Amino acid sequence: MSERHIIKGGRRGDREVFEYALLRIVPRVERGECVNAGVLVYCRAKAYVGVRTHLDEAKLLVLDPDVDVPGVRAALRAVEGVCAGGEAAGQAAPDDAGRRFRWLIAPRSTIVQPGPVHTGLTTDPAAEADRLLGLLVR
Secondary structure (H helix, E strand, C coil): CCCCHHHCCCCHHHHHHHHHHHECCCCCCCCCCCCCCEEEEEEECCCCCEEEEEEHHHHHHHHCCCHHHHHHHHHHHHHHHHHHHHHHHHHHHCCHHHHHHHHHHHCCCCCCEEEEEEEEEECCCHHHHHHHHHCCCC
């Protein structure tokens, strides 16, 4: 693993394993084209699950001028709610961070789809989510 995948800081033993997956918008499943719109991050050691989203409407509309942008935004907000937990998570509210992450990364054929899961090391999973959003989505 290269250093660009590790947020530096602290002693080597302070870094924890984390997992992440991109959130992709696939407006027309039959074409297979997608736009990255967010990143999910999970760190078991810190009981953390979080998401950062950024929807580039111009890119999305190039792939499908008829895409339901408000519907896509609503779906991304729903993912944010599941990550936040509590009442915003709906039926997933009583689940721990790991179960919510696993539910969010399960393959699905909706317009918002998770990508493959990758791993890394970090001292701060929330900062990692911000970094990955800038690196892979924006």
